Amino acid sequence: AIRDAVLAFFLRAARENGPLSGLRALVTAGPTHEPLDPVRYLANRSSGRQGYAIAQALAALGADVTLVSGPVTLAAPAAIRLVRCETAQEMQAHVMQALPCDVAVCTAAVADWRPETEASQKIKKTADMRAPALTLVPNPDILAQLCGHATARPGLVIGFAAETETVEAHAQAKRLRKGCDWLVANDVSPQTGIMGGEENEVLLITPDGTETWPRMSKQEVAAQLAERVARWWSARPARPL
Template sequence: MLQGKSILLIIGGGIAAFKSLDLIRRLRERGARVTPVLTGAGAEFVTPLSVSALAGEKVHQELFDLTAEAEMGHIELSRAADLVVVAPATADLMGKMAGGLANDLASTLLMATDKRVLIAPAMNVRMWDHPATRRNADTLRGDGILFVGPNDGDMACGEYGPGRMAEPLEIVAAIGTALGDGPLKGRHVLVTSGPTHEPIDPVRYIANRSSGAQGAAIAAALRDLGARVTFVTGPASVPAPAGVEVVAVETARQMLEAVEAADPADAAIFAAAVADWHVTEARDQKIKKDARGLPTLGFAENPDILATVSQRETGRPGLVVGFAAETENVIEHATAKRERKGCDWILANDVSPETGIMGGTENKVHLVTAEGVEDWPRMDKHAVAARLAEKIAEALG
């Protein structure tokens, strides 16, 4: 899988740097060439000599290496590789990447590269859970940066939780996926996301509180497994992920047109929070308050996109997944919805105000299928997306 591939490996400063030595060995066993870059902090944990001996290559450490920079070495290094891997990716390195900083060799390489970048975060659990780190992670995912881990586990500091760097073989597998050998390679997956806006007049509309974060995370997770993703999104408050085909729409009727234009697809995931109704006679001019009192609005049902696709006699995707955002009797309503719509799976979640899920960063879902209900723990929306993407890959074989 990796025979003849060139990996630029950036080793950050953390106790997990010792795993990078095994990672180098595993990559070379599989025929990859590893060009190592060691940060100043990384060199406090592993020595340049040990890294160089295992890689069989010179270790690059200094941005202001006059010999290398006479030939624009940081540009050459950043673009000669097939993939850039950062392991461990510390909170500091992630912050530099998210902020576009370039004040040392590692951060300059990451800014100058035109290749895909895979990072393996590693840090204390409280650092990983810090709002700044979470913001940076969301920014990096939106920029198309690939993640592997972090895992839950014991920390060198004695604490337990997320922040432990993925194991070397996990990283090797993620590298293979990033290089185009993912389980969804050659598959086309459609994802809808975000709210729809149904106009009342030029300045007012009907909508809901969906941010589009879960749909965007699902599209990114499918992309990371090698799928070609068509991402049909309403006016979301989060950016669309890089590396997918984005189709921006506003209304439910426009979304249905975009979905039908995206055929054929191997799977379709309907994560959009589509408005149920639209105003039958949206005004061309702003409605003004006057002595005649409140305006009268007429409503009509929007097309049922999930049911339309699920119940096709021809051209139906092999797997159709819907969402059920409920405020009560979540599983009962979701089970009934799956049967009524005719889709294969429903991801049901409780969006009652006290959960903070609608528009938030976490989700708690129940996967409802013909076989029964699978309860997932509350977790970050990116973790939900990764889990769903893996299940889709299994289902598609």
């Protein structure tokens, strides 16, 4: 409890005098779950750890943070507006409601597809054991929508790419395709232990080129990214009065 009070004190001080004071940040994190029926769903292995760490690192520098989170087992961080959701469509709605903001960091592993229909009752096995037809349809592309927003595009949009092969080429193509400013790419092949793990090893792709960051904890990645956001924020053009 004392620890919480001390933390709250520093977060309040940062909110007033930190390098990100006045900055409104939106962070998405975690997987989305896409239901087939009341008990079954499509999921992915995102733990939400990197996104939660980034939300906390931005708040520690004084940002006003909204964290839109898919289903994860992490505790709600202090001094952050946490909005929980389950599906990509719910996440899209919450992200759009969180606009306007200055920075959007889209770490969530949003499901690319969802089952076309959600059965209202549990799908039963049939006597002949034939499997149900499972038709997938594309989910909304939240990152592309943020980047292309006509009236409220955030000043800085940072995308994430989880790849398992030819990481840099895929990630550079994704940055251009989505229209985001920076893109953080990582290799989530099972042997890396990154997805769901405590560490990350990322590439930061900006219009200036690709930086290769060494393997470090997700907290350290978050702290360094928040520093970069602070550099961007301090160099921003003055807002029109």
